[in-house]
Amino acid sequence: xxxxxxxxxxxxxxxxxxxxxxxxxxxxxxxxxxxxxxxxxxxxxxxxxxxxxxxxxxxxxxxxxxxxxxxxxxxxxxxxxxxxxxxxxxxxxxxxxxxxxxxxxxxxxxxxxxxxxxxxxxxxxxxxxxxxxxxxxxxxxxxxxxxxxxxxxxxxxxxxxxxxxxxxxxxxxxxxxxxxxxxxxxxxxxxxxxxxxxxxxxxxxxxxxxxxxxxxxxxxxxxxxxxxxxxxxxxxxxxxxxxxxxxxxxxxxxxxxxxxxxxxxxxxxxxxxxxxxxxxxxxxxxxxxxxxxxxxxxxxxxxxxxxxxxxxxxxxxxxxxxxxxxxxxxxxxxxxxxxxxxxxxxxxxxxxxxxxxxxxxxxxxxxx
Numbered sequence: 001x002x003x004x005x006x007x008x009x010x011x012x013x014x015x016x017x018x019x020x021x022x023x024x025x026x027x028x029x030x031x032x033x034x035x036x037x038x039x040x041x042x043x044x045x046x047x048x049x050x051x052x053x054x055x056x057x058x059x060x061x062x063x064x065x066x067x068x069x070x071x072x073x074x075x076x077x078x079x080x081x082x083x084x085x086x087x088x089x090x091x092x093x094x095x096x097x098x099x100x101x102x103x104x105x106x107x108x109x110x111x112x113x114x115x116x117x118x119x120x121x122x123x124x125x126x127x128x129x130x131x132x133x134x135x136x137x138x139x140x141x142x143x144x145x146x147x148x149x150x151x152x153x154x155x156x157x158x159x160x161x162x163x164x165x166x167x168x169x170x171x172x173x174x175x176x177x178x179x180x181x182x183x184x185x186x187x188x189x190x191x192x193x194x195x196x197x198x199x200x201x202x203x204x205x206x207x208x209x210x211x212x213x214x215x216x217x218x219x220x221x222x223x224x225x226x227x228x229x230x231x232x233x234x235x236x237x238x239x240x241x242x243x244x245x246x247x248x249x250x251x252x253x254x255x256x257x258x259x260x261x262x263x264x265x266x267x268x269x270x271x272x273x274x275x276x277x278x279x280x281x282x283x284x285x286x287x288x289x290x291x292x293x294x295x296x297x298x299x300x301x302x303x304x305x306x307x308x309x310x311x312x313x314x315x316x317x318x319x320x321x322x323x324x325x326x327x328x329x330x331x332x333x334x335x336x337x338x339x340x341x342x343x344x345x346x347x348x349x350x351x352x353x354x355x356x357x358x359x360x361x362x363x364x365x366x367x368x
């Protein structure tokens with residue numbers, strides 16, 4: 001059977017990190033298609049990304065967004081299974097740790113003749129209260145091929161008993177995506193003027209993880225910590241407001257500090273622009289931790305742990321939790337840092353990860 005690749009995604013970070021993989025498939029004229037589960041269904045969080053990154057629209061969209069978790073999972077598995085069978089798929093690629101990743105891997109693993117490939121394998125927060133951590137562990141355990149972003153993630157998989165011949169260290173495709181799009185992003189500098197801000201004179205913030213925004217005390221702590229930091233550093237706080245976070249602020253009736261300015265989620269290019277020109281990034285997003293490192297912008301992570309330890313080990317990121325005084329202390333320390341001389345190749349890769357992934361798949365499975 002000839003090689004036919006299904007790329008399964010469902011959220012904004014997956015679209016961004018899969019974009020170099022999709023472009024590598026196009027470059028090599030491979031037979032592939034994209035399944036979008038619809039896990040993210042907001043245009044700013046989803047649809048705009050395809051336009052920003054010049055990607056083809058998905059051939060299939062399951063439109064599962066907004067469903068209760070158990071229904072969403074069952075609909076994804078059923079829909080993905082039907083499509084994979086219909087398309088006579090031989091290889092499925094999933095990326096990361098979302099419900100879309102879990103269901104894509106589960107569906108493919110139950111079908112004879114389909115290889116499951118996990119891109120960004122081996123990440124661990126060592127916190128099983130996080131749904132994403134459970135997803136990572138399950139997907140790594142049922143995948144045939146494991147592409148890791150760092151040596152640390154490769155080492156974790158080996159310690160867990162994975163076969164070394166199934167593990168390939170390729171780097172992180174977010175480096176590819178940033179390098180491919182940063183020039184285009186910085187050409188949109190007028191977007192800063194629309195927000196009334198200038199380069200290196202604002203803090204960019206975000207928080208969306210369920211374990212943070214779903215707990216009133218943690219969400220209040222984050223907002224207070226951001227406000228204290230803004231006042232101490234004399235900088236406005238620009239907060240990209242995720243729909244989940246907005247809903248929880250309204251549900252908890254939280255009074256937002258006046259020096260925090262909410263903005264609606266923006267497309268990837270505008271986000272890159274905001275990140276690259278920020279004085280400091282403060283977030284609970286794994287993707288923003290990586291992007292800040294690549295852009296050499298100091299980062300404060302509003303969590304107690306991270307599955308991206310290399311960002312902390314490099315000195316570009318600090319874990320500060322959600323206590324306001326800890327957030328402020330960490331922000332003051334990171335604000336002083338100059339990361340211009342930081343070398344990235346040994347940390348996240350050389351910007352060729354997407355091509356390495358596809359060439360490896362083609363070499364291993366192209367002759368089936």
